[in-house]
Each structure stands twice: as C-alpha cells, then as structure tokens.
Amino acid sequence: xxxxxxxxxxxxxxxxxxxxxxxxxxxxxxxxxxxxxxxxxxxxxxxxxxxxxxxxxxxxxxxxxxxxxxxxxxxxxxxxxxxxxxxxxxxxxxxxxxxxxxxxxxxxxxxxxxxxxxxxxxxxxxxxxxxxxxxxxxxxxxxxxxxxxxxxxxxxxxxxxxxxxxxxxxxxxxxxxxxxxxxxxxxxxxxxxxxxxxxxxxxxxxxxxxxxxxxxxxxxxxxxxxxxxxxxxxxxxxxxxxxxxxxxxxxxxxxxxxxxxx
Amino acid sequence: xxxxxxxxxxxxxxxxxxxxxxxxxxxxxxxxxxxxxxxxxxxxxxxxxxxxxxxxxxxxxxxxxxxxxxxxxxxxxxxxxxxxxxxxxxxxxxxxxxxxxxxxxxxxxxxxxxxxxxxxxxxxxxxxxxxxxxxxxxxxxxxxxxxxxxxxxxxxxxxxxxxxxxxxxxxxxxxxxxxxxxxxxxxxxxxxxxxxxxxxxxxxxxxxxxxxxxxxxxxxxxxxxxxxxxxxxxxxxxxxxxxxxxxxxxxxxxxxxxxxxxxxxxxxxxxxxxxxxxxxxxxxxxxxxxxxxxxxxxxxxxxxxxxxxxxx
Amino acid sequence: xxxxxxxxxxxxxxxxxxxxxxxxxxxxxxxxxxxxxxxxxxxxxxxxxxxxxxxxxxxxxxxxxxxxxxxxxxxxxxxxxxxxxxxxxxxxxxxxxxxxxxxxxxxxxxxxxxxxxxxxxxxxxxxxxxxxxxxxxxxxxxxxxxxxxxxxxxxxxxxxxxxxxxxxxxxxxxxxxxxxxxxxxxxxxxxxxxxxxxxxxxxxxxxxxxxxxxxxxxxxxxxxxxxxxxxxxxxxxxxxxxxxxxxxxxxxxxxxxxxxxxxxxxxxxxxxxxxxxxxxxxxxxxxxxxxxxxxxxxxxxxxxxxxxxxxxxxxxxxxxxxxxxxxxxxxxxxxxxxxxxxxxxxxxxxxxxxxxxxxxxxxxxxxxxxxxxxxxxxxxxxxxxxxxxxxxxxxxxxxxxxx
Ligand SMILES: Nc1ncnc2c1ncn2[C@@H]1O[C@H](COP(=O)(O)OP(=O)(O)O)[C@@H](O)[C@H]1O
Ligand SMILES: [Mg+2]
Numbered sequence: 006x007x008x009x010x011x012x013x014x015x016x017x018x019x020x021x022x023x024x025x026x027x028x029x030x031x032x033x034x035x036x037x038x039x040x041x042x043x044x045x046x047x048x049x050x051x052x053x054x055x056x057x058x059x060x061x062x063x064x065x066x067x068x069x070x071x072x073x074x075x076x077x078x079x080x081x082x083x084x085x086x087x088x089x090x091x092x093x094x095x096x097x098x099x100x101x102x103x104x105x106x107x108x109x110x111x112x113x114x115x116x117x118x119x120x121x122x123x124x125x126x127x128x129x130x131x132x133x134x135x136x137x138x139x140x141x142x143x144x145x146x147x148x149x150x151x152x153x154x155x156x157x158x159x160x161x162x163x164x165x166x167x168x169x170x171x172x173x174x175x176x177x178x179x180x181x182x183x184x185x186x187x188x189x190x191x192x193x194x195x196x197x198x199x200x201x202x203x204x205x206x207x208x209x210x211x212x213x214x215x216x217x218x219x220x221x222x223x224x225x226x227x228x229x230x231x232x233x234x235x236x237x238x239x240x241x242x243x244x245x246x247x248x249x250x251x252x253x254x255x256x257x258x259x260x261x262x263x264x265x266x267x
Numbered sequence: 268x269x270x271x272x273x274x275x276x277x278x279x280x281x282x283x284x285x286x287x288x289x290x291x292x293x294x295x296x297x298x299x300x301x302x303x304x305x306x307x308x309x310x311x312x313x314x315x316x317x318x319x320x321x322x323x324x325x326x327x328x329x330x331x332x333x334x335x336x337x338x339x340x341x342x343x344x345x346x347x348x349x350x351x352x353x354x355x356x357x358x359x360x361x362x363x364x365x366x367x368x369x370x371x372x373x374x375x376x377x378x379x380x381x382x383x384x385x386x387x388x389x390x391x392x393x394x395x396x397x398x399x400x401x402x403x404x405x406x407x408x409x410x411x412x413x414x415x416x417x418x419x420x421x422x423x424x425x426x427x428x429x430x431x432x433x434x435x436x437x438x439x440x441x442x443x444x445x446x447x448x449x450x451x452x453x454x455x456x457x458x459x460x461x462x463x464x465x466x467x468x469x470x471x472x473x474x475x476x477x478x479x480x481x482x483x484x485x486x487x488x489x490x491x492x493x494x495x496x497x498x499x500x501x502x503x504x505x506x507x508x509x510x511x512x513x514x515x516x517x518x519x520x521x522x523x524x525x526x527x528x529x530x531x532x533x534x535x536x537x538x539x540x541x542x543x544x545x546x547x548x549x550x551x552x553x554x555x556x557x558x559x560x561x562x563x564x565x566x567x568x569x570x571x572x573x574x575x576x577x578x579x
Numbered sequence: 580x581x582x583x584x585x586x587x588x589x590x591x592x593x594x595x596x597x598x599x600x601x602x603x604x605x606x607x608x609x610x611x612x613x614x615x616x617x618x619x620x621x622x623x624x625x626x627x628x629x630x631x632x633x634x635x636x637x638x639x640x641x642x643x644x645x646x647x648x649x650x651x652x653x654x655x656x657x658x659x660x661x662x663x664x665x666x667x668x669x670x671x672x673x674x675x676x677x678x679x680x681x682x683x684x685x686x687x688x689x690x691x692x693x694x695x696x697x698x699x700x701x702x703x704x705x706x707x708x709x710x711x712x713x714x715x716x717x718x719x720x721x722x723x724x725x726x727x728x729x730x731x732x733x734x735x736x737x738x739x740x741x742x743x744x745x746x747x748x749x750x751x752x753x754x755x756x757x758x759x760x761x762x763x764x765x766x767x768x769x770x771x772x773x774x775x776x777x778x779x780x781x782x783x784x785x786x787x788x789x790x791x792x793x794x795x796x797x798x799x800x801x802x803x804x805x806x807x808x809x810x811x812x813x814x815x816x817x818x819x820x821x822x823x824x825x826x827x828x829x830x831x832x833x834x835x836x837x838x839x840x841x842x843x844x845x846x847x848x849x850x851x852x853x854x855x856x857x858x859x860x861x862x863x864x865x866x867x868x869x870x871x872x873x874x875x876x877x878x879x880x881x882x883x884x885x886x887x888x889x890x891x892x893x894x895x896x897x898x899x900x901x902x903x904x905x906x907x908x909x910x911x912x913x914x915x916x917x918x919x920x921x922x923x924x925x926x927x928x929x930x931x932x933x934x935x936x937x938x939x940x941x942x943x944x945x946x947x948x949x950x951x952x953x954x955x956x957x958x959x960x961x962x963x964x965x966x967x968x969x970x971x972x973x974x975x976x977x978x979x980x981x982x
Contacts, residue, residue, distance in 0.1 A: 082859070083856075083859035083860055084859045084860075084863055087862035088862050092861075093860055095857070099854050099857040101850045101853040101854055102853060104853065104969075107969075107970055107971065108969065108970050112850045113861050115843060115862060115863050116862025118843055121871070122839070122844065124843075125838055125839050125844055125845065128838060132842075136843070157969065157971045157972060159969075176861075315599075316600070318605060319603045321605070321607060322607050322610075323605065323612060325605075341599070345596065345599060348592075352593075357952045360956050361955060364955070367709075368955045368959050370768075370769055371955050375955070376952055377948070378951065379947075379948030379949050382942075382945040382948060383600075387604075394608050395607065396607045495901070499773075499777070503777075506773075547788045550788060553781050556777035556780050556784075560778065563774050564762045564763065567770065
C-alpha cells in the first residue's frame with residue numbers, strides 16, 4: 006500500500022515549549038489511523054503542522070495525491086494544502102455561524118471551482134452551470150452525512166452533533182483524498198457517536214478516503230481504526246493495531262490507565 | 268558637515284515630540300488594542316490650552332519660563348480630562364464590539380474634536396508666543412542647538428525616564444503592565460481594569476499635551492489641524508518602534524524625526540557630490556508614510572516589539 | 580433624582596473641562612483676551628440634556644451587548660418595501676423620479692445632484708471593500724484621484740475622449756488597488772486602515788509636489804466635457820448630460836455589486852468575515868479574494884473619478900484629502916455597511932443636506948464626527964441593516980435521508 010501522508014521528524018516549538026518532538030508517521034491509502042494521547046499531548050498541533058496552519062520548526066511533511074508524485078508541503082499555505090487534497094475539521098467547531106448549512110458546504114467547493122470577477126458580473130452559461138453544480142453537490146453531501154433536512158438552517162442554530170457532521174460535509178466538499186478529523190465525537194451522546202462511527206467507515210468506502218482521526222472515545226477508536234498512533238508530551242510513544250496498542254504497557258500507563266473508563 | 272549635524276539635531280528635536288505623542292498610542296494600544304485615532308487631537312488641544320494660558324498670563328509679568336511651566340501643567344491636566352472623557356464616551360461602551368467599531372468611533376472622535384476646536388477657537392493659524400527664553404550659555408552654538416531645542420530635549424528625556432520608572436516601580440505601573448499582558452488574568456488578580464484603562468488614557472493624553480505645548484512654543488504658530496499629521500507621524504513612530512512597547516515608541520520617534528529630514532539631507536548630499544537632484548522638502552511627510560508602509564510589510568512587530576503567534 | 584444629580588455632576592465636569600477653549604479666546608499678538616461666558620451656560624445645559632439622553636439610550640441598548648438582532652420599525656418598514664409586492668413599483672418610481680428630475684430643477688441643483696450621484700458610486704465602491712470585505716480603507720480618495728487624473732492628464736496631453744477614459748480610469752484605479760493590496764492585505768485590520776491612510780496621503784503629496792507630472796497645487800483646468808457620439812453640449816445641457824451619465828453608472832455599479840455579492844467570490848468574502856482560518860482550511864486563497872474585492876472597489880472610484888473630472892472641468896489635489904476619504908467612509912458606515920440601499924440613501928443625504936441646511940454649515944463636520952461615534956455606539960449596522968438572501972434548497976424532499 007502506498008503512503009498518502011508521510012511525516013518525518015516533525016517538531017514544533019512555541020517559545021520554550023516543545024509541543025511536538027520529532028514525530029514520524031505514515032497514513033497509507035484507504036487506511037483509518039487514529040491519533041490518540043492525553044489532552045495537551047500535541048495532537049491538534051500535529052494537525053496544524055500538516056495542514057500548513059503552523060510551519061513546523063523541524064521535519065518534513067510529504068503527501069501523495071492520487072496519481073501524482075510525492076509533494077513536500079512543509080512550506081505551503083493552508084489553502085494550498087487543501088487544494089492538494091487534505092481536508093480537516095476542527096476540535097472547537099469552526100463553521101461560518103451565520104451562513105446556512107448549505108452555504109457552509111458550498112464554501113467547501115470554492116477551491117474546486119473557478120468563476121472569478123468577470124464570471125461573477127457577466128454570469129454566462131459556464132458560470133451559471135458551475136453555480137448550479139455547487140449547490141447540487143453541496144446538498145448531496147449534506148444528505149450523505151444525514152443533514153439533508155437542515156440544509157436551509159443557519160449553522161449557529163443547529164444542534165451540536167449536527168454541527169460536527171456539517172464540518173465533515175464541508176471538508177468533503179473540497180474533494181480530499183485524506184480527511185483529518187479532530188475529535189469528531191467530542192460532546193456527542195452515545196447514539197450520535199454510534200452514528201458517527203458508521204458514517205466514518207461509510208465515507209471511507211464511498212469516497213475512497215484515507216482518514217486520520219484524533220479521538221478520545223476509545224470504543225470508537227478501537228472499532229473504526231486500522232492502526233493507532235499514541236503521542237504523549239509531543240513524542241510518539243507507540244504505534245500498531247488497536248489490539249497491540251491497547252496491550253502496550255507504556256500506553257496503558259500514559260493514557261488508557263487514566264481514561265479507560267471514559 | 269555642520270549642515271548634516273544641524274539636520275540631525277533638528278530631526279532629533281522633532282523626533283522627541285513624536286516620541287511623546289507616540290507613547291500615548293503605544294500605551295493605549297498595549298492595553299486595549301485600539302489605535303486611538305483621536306490622540307493627535309489631544310496633542311492639538313494641549314497646544315491650544317497652552318495658548319490660552321499664555322494669553323491670560325502674558326500681561327501678568329511672570330517670567331516666561333514660569334508661564335511655560337503653568338502652560339504645561341494646565342495642558343496636562345485638561346488633556347488628561349479630555350482623554351478620560353473620550354474613553355468613557357467613545358470607546359468604553361465598545362470594548363466587546365467588533366474591531367472595526369471602536370476604530371470608526373475613534374475617527375469620528377478625531378473629526379469631532381478638530382471641529383470643536385475650530386468652532387471654539389478659530390480656523391486660522393494663530394501665533395503662539397515664545398515661552399522659552401534665549402539661554403545665554405547656548406549663544407556660541409545657537410545655530411546648532413537653540414534654547415527651545417534644549418528644553419524640548421531635556422523635558423522629553425525627563426518625562427520618558429519618569430514614565431519608565433513609574434511603570435517599572437509603582438503599583439499602578441505594575442497593574443498597567445499586568446493588564447497589558449493579560450486583561451482577564453489581571454482582573455482575576457483583583458486589578459481594577461477600568462481604572463487602569465482610564466489611567467492609561469490620562470497619562471497618554473498628558474504626555475501628548477507636553478508635546479503640544481512644547482512644539483507650539485518652538486514653531487510659533489498652531490491651528491486646529493496640526494493634530495492630524497502629528498498624530499499620524501507619532502503613530503508611525505509607535506509602529507516603527509513596535510506598538511505596545513514603551514522604549515520602542517521613544518526610539519521610533521527619534522528615528523522617524525531624523526528620517527524625515529532625508530529629503531533635505533539627500534538633496535544637500537547630491538549637491539555636495541556634484542549631482543543636481545533636488546528632492547522637494549514637502550516629501551518629508553511622504554517619507555514617514557513610506558516608512559510606515561515598509562515596516563508594516565516587512566517587520567510588523569517593529570524594532571523592539573515581539574511578533575505575535577496566532578492561536579488555532 | 581439620582582440620574583439628575585449625576586447629570587449635574589457630568590455637566591459640571593464638561594463645563595470645567597471645556598472652559599479654557601470655549602470661554603477664553605486670546606490674541607497674543609495684540610494681547611487681547613475675549614471672554615465668552617455665555618458658552619459656559621450653553622455647555623452646561625447641553626451636556627445635562629445630552630447626559631440624560633445618553634443614560635436613557637445606554638439603558639435601552641443594554642450595557643455592552645449590542646442588540647443587533649432586534650428589528651426597529653425602520654427595519655420592518657424597509658423589509659416590507661424590500662420584499663413585498665411594493666418592491667417593483669417603488670424601484671420604478673424612484674427611477675422615474677431620477678429620470679425626470681432635470682426637467683424641474685435649476686442647473687445649479689443639477690450639479691449638486693450629479694455630485695450626490697458620484698458619491699453614491701463612491702460609497703458603493705467603498706462598500707465592497709469595507710462593508711463586504713471588512714477591510715477598513717482610509718485612503719479611498721486616492722483611487723478617486725487616480726481616476727480623475729487619468730482623464731485630466733490624458734485629456735490634457737492627448738485630448739483623450741471621455742468615453743475611452745471611463746474604462747481606463749477604472750482600470751488604472753483597480754491596478755493601483757492591486758499594487759497596494761498585495762503587500763498590505765496580510766496586515767491586521769487596524770494596521771490596514773493606517774497603511775491605506777498613509778497610501779492616500781502619499782498619492783496626494785505626490786500630486787501636490789510633482790509639478791512636471793501633475794501640475795502641482797494649481798491642478799489641471801479646461802478638461803473636456805463628455806460628448807455624445809461626437810456631439811458637444813453647451814454648459815447647461817452638459818450638466819444634465821453628466822447627471823444622466825452618473826445615474827447610468829450608478830445603475831451599473833449597483834448591478835455589478837449585486838452580481839458580485841451572489842457569486843463564488845462574494846460568498847468567500849462573506850465566509851472570510853466569519854472565520855478566516857476555517858476559510859483557509861477550505862482552500863480559499865484569502866489574499867486573492869480580498870485583492871479582488873479591493874480592486875473592484877477601487878475601480879468604482881476610478882470610474883467616478885473620471886466623471887468627477889469631467890463634471891468639474893478642473894481638478895487639483897485638494898479634492899482628494901483624507902477628509903474626502905473620511906466622508907466616503909461615513910457614507911458607508913452611516914448608511915449601513917454592506918447595504919446597497921443604505922449607502923445610496925446616506926450618500927444622497929450627506930451630499931444634499933449641506934445645500935439645504937445652510938445655517939448648519941459651520942457645524943457640519945462636528946455633527947459628522949459625532950454621528951460616526953453615536954452610530955457605532957447605538958446602531959453599528961447603520962441606517963439600513965444589510966440583509967442577504969440565503970442560498971436555499973427549494974425542495975428538501977426528493978433525496979431521502981440516508982442516515
Ligand atoms: N499557538 C500556540 N502557542 C503556544 N502554545 C501552544 C499553541 N498551540 C498549542 N500549544 C501548546 O502545545 C501543547 C499541545 O497542544 P494541543 O496540540 O492542542 O494538544 P492536544 O490536541 O493533544 O490536546 C499544549 O501544551 C498547548 O498549550
Ligand atoms: Mg486537541
């Protein structure tokens with residue numbers, strides 16, 4: 006299996022604090038990899054480093070979009086990274102609160118559509134077709150994540166669980182090959198988490214995605230992921246199948262030990 | 268050679284005034300992250316207050332230096348009053364509003380204060396009496412350093428040292444620093460943030476008043492519009508030094524003051540080496556703005572400021 | 580009662596504070612001091628009343644929170660007209676009035692109305708930058724200047740025709756917009772404001788001092804009036820003609836703004852105002868989008884700059900000061916950032932008011948400054964709150980939920 010994301014020796018310093026310490030990691034085509042670790046371990050920082058929001062202090066980040074060669078994205082801007090096919094959600098939901106669910110997803114189509122100033126003003130057949138395509142695609146994605154009937158609702162007014170799924174739909178709208186989910190089940194009730202789990206596995210199949218997932222809910226991690234990577238204090242401390250990792254004494258001590266009942 | 272030295276000193280004098288005004292910008296910015304657009308107007312009001320004092324006391328027979336001191340004090344007191352009033356009316360209710368709102372409010376305040384002085388006083392340039400006597404001991408070098416130059420340098424140095432000590436050593440100064448660093452935390456520690464903000468406006472305004480009275484007496488005339496350009500220049504100085512940084516504001520003012528003489532200096536330099544390139548001196552204002560744009564693009568944290576990290 | 584005593588205290592404070600400047604006026608050369616005690620009384624009464632009004636308004640506003648979601652009667656009225664069946668008749672009526680206006684007013688008034696229309700155009704241009712993109716541009720008059728000088732200079736040197744200058748002015752202004760925007764758009768909002776202000780001043784200073792290029796402070800005179808298919812007009816007809824040109828351009832600009840609002844780029848702009856980081860993560864090149872908005876806004880100023888030069892037949896740098904930029908900004912802010920109708924109303928009011936309220940002329944700028952402050956405090960969304968049509972899915976049923 007070829008690796009769609011390979012990260013080597015990534016470190017990130019904030020002043021004196023080393024939030025990531027020489028982390029290596031790979032995500033292969035079609036895989037669901039879970040990134041776990043206690044709060045403050047550096048998981049979100051890792052996401053920010055590979056999506057271009059932060060420039061890592063050291064290390065390289067390579068992605069391999071389908072049908073293309075490996076590209077180093079260490080110095081790319083976040084929008085360029087998304088353009089290459091990485092899409093993400095945020096731990097603290099970052100929707101466009103006063104836009105409708107539909108519009109939120111439409112924004113996700115921005116980087117796959119072309120119309121510029123002239124197109125906007127003239128609004129010729131090409132532009133009109135493109136606009137129509139955006140709306141249709143956005144709506145079908147909403148339906149796919151089970152939010153069809155929320156399409157016309159302003160994001161701010163949607164229930165929490167729906168907002169999380171809306172973020173996923175918005176990310177999918179950018180046509181990613183690698184989807185990064187930052188604690189998608191946080192704040193969801195058990196039923197919603199169950200639905201989310203099903204959604205994630207279904208999306209992988211339907212969109213031929215690879216998924217990197219940060220999650221605290223162990224049941225979800227254990228059941229959806231092919232591989233688990235554990236970080237603590239910015240260092241990778243273990244890696245393997247869910248079964249291997251949950252048997253690792255170091256992991257149990259660092260993480261499962263304190264959260265096994267969560 | 269003498270000419271260049273002259274220009275350097277003239278630049279430093281102007282720079283010292285910029286520094287005094289820039290301190291107000293930087294202190295306010297440090298605490299509430301607002302570019303107080305109307306700060307230049309406070310400086311102008313300081314100059315006018317000085318004018319009123321000078322006019323009232325002109326016939327009283329007091330020595331001019333005494334009048335200067337009274338004018339400075341009156342300017343400081345009244346400007347401090349204008350400063351806090353302005354904060355209460357135009358900025359305080361907007362603390363939680365979006366960023367644009369207080370900025371627009373500040374622009375409105377600036378236009379308001381200009382026209383208030385225009386209506387209350389006059390729209391023309393008015394002569395300002397010389398409140399600084401000629402010092403005998405400066406006569407031999409008076410073409411280089413006049414007595415008003417000396418007074419400006421001395422007063423502004425004293426003020427800046429005083430301010431630095433105040434902020435370093437006193438309880439209120441420490442409260443100001445704490446609030447600048449983290450307002451929420453300061454509040455939790457029992458610091459009265461509102462009081463600190465008022466104090467900041469008072470001090471900043473008082474410093475601007477000193478600048479206003481001194482420069483008025485130095486240049487000999489004022490009008491209601493002088494605050495606009497001076498304010499912009501001082502803001503440039505604050506940004507140049509690193510906005511939020513007090514030593515930065517001082518340094519930025521001096522650098523800007525000297526840099527503004529570049530058109531003259533360069534013209535003279537070209538003439539010296541036999542080139543005939545004359546840069547109109549009116550471009551000195553453009554120098555300041557170009558400098559401002561360049562710093563903001565290439566080093567937005569200024570000479571002495573710290574770069575900010577965005578949080579996701 | 581407590582309010583009243585606090586009011587008296589506030590009024591005392593204001594009286595003392597303003598006493599030096601309001602009461603005393605000195606003339607140091609003739610050593611004359613004028614005392615104007617009457618001003619003190621006015622200040623006392625005025626500030627007491629203002630204080631009470633202030634307290635009342637603040638209480639209504641509810642402390643720090645902005646009651647942005649409540650519609651006032653004015654919003655409701657506008658909504659009734661804007662969305663109901665009245666919409667078309669009202670628009671047609673306004674257009675008709677604008678079209679027949681020249682039949683009823685003097686040439687002098689014609690000139691004022693043409694100027695008002697130019698300001699509507701400027702307001703709409705700045706509205707794209709400030710209202711839609713949220714970029715505070717304090718040097719907008721510079722783009723206006725670029726348009727004006729484009730026509731004035733090309734006409735002076737090469738006798739360029741008005742109709743050719745019109746697109747050129749817009750293009751040059753847009754070009755200036757891009758040149759300025761590319762480096763500075765990364766800056767945080769308030770820095771951007773100052774940089775644009777600096778840029779505006781630089782443009783003015785250059786026009787003022789570069790005599791061999793721009794003829795310095797004396798400006799350029801005898802700029803040709805517009806022709807219609809080669810036909811020239813007399814002074815009187817020319818004023819009417821320019822009025823119609825400005826009217827047509829305002830219509831064009833409104834059309835363009837609307838189209839832009841409902842486009843891919845316009846949507847991105849809207850999203851950028853809500854969350855820039857999320858936008859970047861969605862693949863939006865935020866600088867690119869903002870540059871487009873900036874350039875589009877600048878091009879409006881360029882176009883109306885050409886019209887301005889043609890109308891005045893004489894321009895010099897004094898028409899493009901910071902005050903001019905502040906004036907256009909006020910139009911946008913007072914009218915309602917993002918609202919086409921609001922901006923148009925504000926431009927017309929602000930331009931016509933001084934003509935019809937001559938007695939207030941001295942207080943005009945004072946009121947102006949105060950209005951900006953008050954507007955931010957009590958109605959930051961402006962006269963007309965910007966309303967936007969949401970994109971919606973008409974029929975939610977056909978595709979079934981697969982959950
Ligand atoms: N922008 C930043 N500036 C300073 N420190 C940061 C920043 N972002 C994250 N950190 C620090 O890095 C560490 C890792 O944070 P984070 O990646 O959010 O952890 P996790 O997502 O694993 O809970 C924390 O100590 C956090 O305080
Ligand atoms: Mg996290």
